[in-house]
């Protein structure tokens with residue numbers, strides 16, 4: 252397949268996958284059970300690695316921190332927003348929420364997800380207590396799904412860059428109420444969508 256054919260095949264497969272996910276959502280709403288079905292649909296898409304060539308979706312140049320995010324498709328109004336994220340090994344985020352549902356699956360590369368549980372009562376908007384509830388290595392054949400209030404951090408611990416499909420109930424550009432949960436200090440602070448880059452710059 253040449254590049255034009257790959258683009259066309261990708262657009263068709265992405266569109267058909269999102270259409271099935273829309274139908275599941277319409278029938279069942281957003282629940283842990285329906286999100287599992289979204290995840291299965293996206294894993295079947297991600298398994299077609301030839302549709303997402305490494306050369307077309309590179310991570311930041313020279314092994315730099317942060318992510319390159321490629322929009323695959325989103326509905327009018329920003330719903331059902333599907334991206335491909337490419338990160339180099341060695342990245343990590345603070346624990347954060349999404350305020351919408353989220354599903355992450357892998358075309359290539361590994362991303363360790365730490366999923367947290369709050370041990371406080373959640374009533375203080377500025378303070379929290381967190382523990383790691385469980386960990387999931389997102390890699391080819393294994394994905395993860397989150398309800399809107401879930402808290403996770405990601406750690407690209409693998410040896411090769413990631414190409415992961417991330418789907419959200421609403422586009423990241425429209426999510427302005429996200430929070431980061433500082434597990435060490437207990438602070439809750441706004442989660443900037445460039446938090447990874449900002450964190451790296453602050454350290455530099």
Ligand SMILES: [Fe+2]
Nearest residue numbers: 347348349403
């Ligand atoms: Fe996230």
